[in-house]
Amino acid sequence: MNYSSHFTDSDRLYMAEAIELAQFGRFTTPPNPNVGCIIVKHNQIIATGYHRQAGQPHAEVYALRQAGDRAQGATAYVTLEPCSHFGRTPPCADALINAGITRVVVAMQDPNPNVAGQGIKRLRQAGIQVDVGLLADEAQLINRAFLKRMRTGMPYVQLKLATSLDGKIAMASGESQWITSREARQDVQVFRAQASAILSTRATVQADNASLTVRHHELPPNIQQIYPIESVRKPVRVILDSQNQLTGDENLFQQSGKIWLVRKQNIEFNQQNTTVLIESSASKHIDLYLLLKQLALQQINSVWVEAGSHLAGALLEQNLVDELIIYYAPKLLGHNALDLCFLPHLHQLALVPEFEFQSVQMVGPDLRCILTKKSL
């Protein structure tokens, strides 16, 4: 459906601003979506708001509070359909109606089954003009993880890879320190900080002595400024340990923040911050599809995967990766070095996992490529 005829250039500018605003919440809103709201009267922005954190007011409420009585007769631009249900906060649709807003421009409908058009309907029933679909693609993009979970019951999976130009991650000897740069490793922190969960394996935890935490002091200064250390969430660390090999003494467990240890069978494991999840399918491996499904049920919107070639390969072979983030160090390690992706079942070129480049950017001396699953 093409709604574009409804909208003026000013509409577009205001919605673009609301989307910009929504993104301020990207480190703190999960499991909620990012939402921005701008209230405009007589072609002037009179109030703005964005959703900061689950349990705190929605974007519309922030903006309406700021607008006060001036909201009478104004237009509200909202990046996601206003909610119509009582969740942790009262319905925003009602707040907009009560404030006397006369037009609401909505970038996209909320696929959350609790909303799903009910918010728009409620506004219209109250006599408000509601125009839907402005900058819908951009609005989808900022909530791609939330939206995937709502639509499919699966989290959005981002697979991080760090490699030489020729797709190698370590020398044959295992020597691998510093393939990519300090800058690339800092950049990873920004992605970790936005994820709902970080997925890794026993092998990575042991080999790299990885803590898999968000190190606030390694975030770029502009992000540190917006998000003081106490308000950045700690993504839950989900660690595959099908052979029960982790002891609890590893560095990972010494760092604060929740850990979900995924095992095939329950044995005693005492660490205050750790919950053991049992994945008891018949296979000796952990069933990644079932695990991800389970994570979505726990309101995990997005999973940031940092692991070795085996987990990367298994996720790819099962078509579970939505996004690749690849850091290329400008080096060549040669054919003897260790491979980036272990894809044992792949024998035909026609069946290889295909992606599309979305963005490419230098990060220090390295190149960061972001790709998404090829659309069919």
Place this chain on the structure above:
Amino acid sequence: MNYSSHFTDSDRLYMAEAIELAQFGRFTTPPNPNVGCIIVKHNQIIATGYHRQAGQPHAEVYALRQAGDRAQGATAYVTLEPCSHFGRTPPCADALINAGITRVVVAMQDPNPNVAGQGIKRLRQAGIQVDVGLLADEAQLINRAFLKRMRTGMPYVQLKLATSLDGKIAMASGESQWITSREARQDVQVFRAQASAILSTRATVQADNASLTVRHHELPPNIQQIYPIESVRKPVRVILDSQNQLTGDENLFQQSGKIWLVRKQNIEFNQQNTTVLIESSASKHIDLYLLLKQLALQQINSVWVEAGSHLAGALLEQNLVDELIIYYAPKLLGHNALDLCFLPHLHQLALVPEFEFQSVQMVGPDLRCILTKKSL
């Protein structure tokens, strides 16, 4: 030495334009350098010229012809020191003097031992103000191949690689068609067309039935327009065939354009367009260093390498590659697939070949990265 204090913003603009102009010659000037010249009088460009082809007039002569009597008292901007010797054409320094030019701005001195400061000296002796060093880095860049040959007696080596995201060039079965896109393969034509020589191997010629020619109709329309089919050079195709396995019946030999077949021993080979070069070092392999040295002696400025992982690896291990051009197709082929670079002697991370990203650009669905040898 920092000359920049001599120069005004106008000087910089005129020189930038001269460099732009010089690049029009990039498909046709080898073995000569690319040179542009702009003549300015009373802050107006009165004439322009660039060098088109060895044997044809130099940039200065084109511009002076266009300027005619108006050159009296004018300033000439030249991207490379005007020559002082009789080559295929008379010295440009004399032409500038005779035309009454009163100031010459030169981006950089010519390292050609026949010039090497003599042109500048000759102009100064005639009372002309000569300012040297404006936009020298940019001027070096457009002649990096010519300059390398002049300074080191070796050609500038560009290694082209086409790979999946994980550094693979074919499935284990050898299946490899269309790893990169049609657009990427067309882009390769533009590089071939600028090279002095194309270096490949018997294996590539046989496996891909490669002709390794410049296909004029695959060049972008804007380049086709500037360079009608008859004026684009045909880079010499240098093919390694140490085991004397090529018969002359291959597609390569049926396409017009010179071929230099590099062998370890001379046996009868009858193809009109083919010269056999004998590299008779003790090794059973062809000594790549000696071969490149030999090519430079034959006035080959730049070598564009299109071959498999073995030649790529050998050049890299011997530190003979100046520039990498890598096309990444957005696919993952997995660990069983065939590797991009065969580097059998590399066992330590500290010794891996390192490069620096210079440019990154989408070419159709693929990503093209250009990297140069890391400066020490």
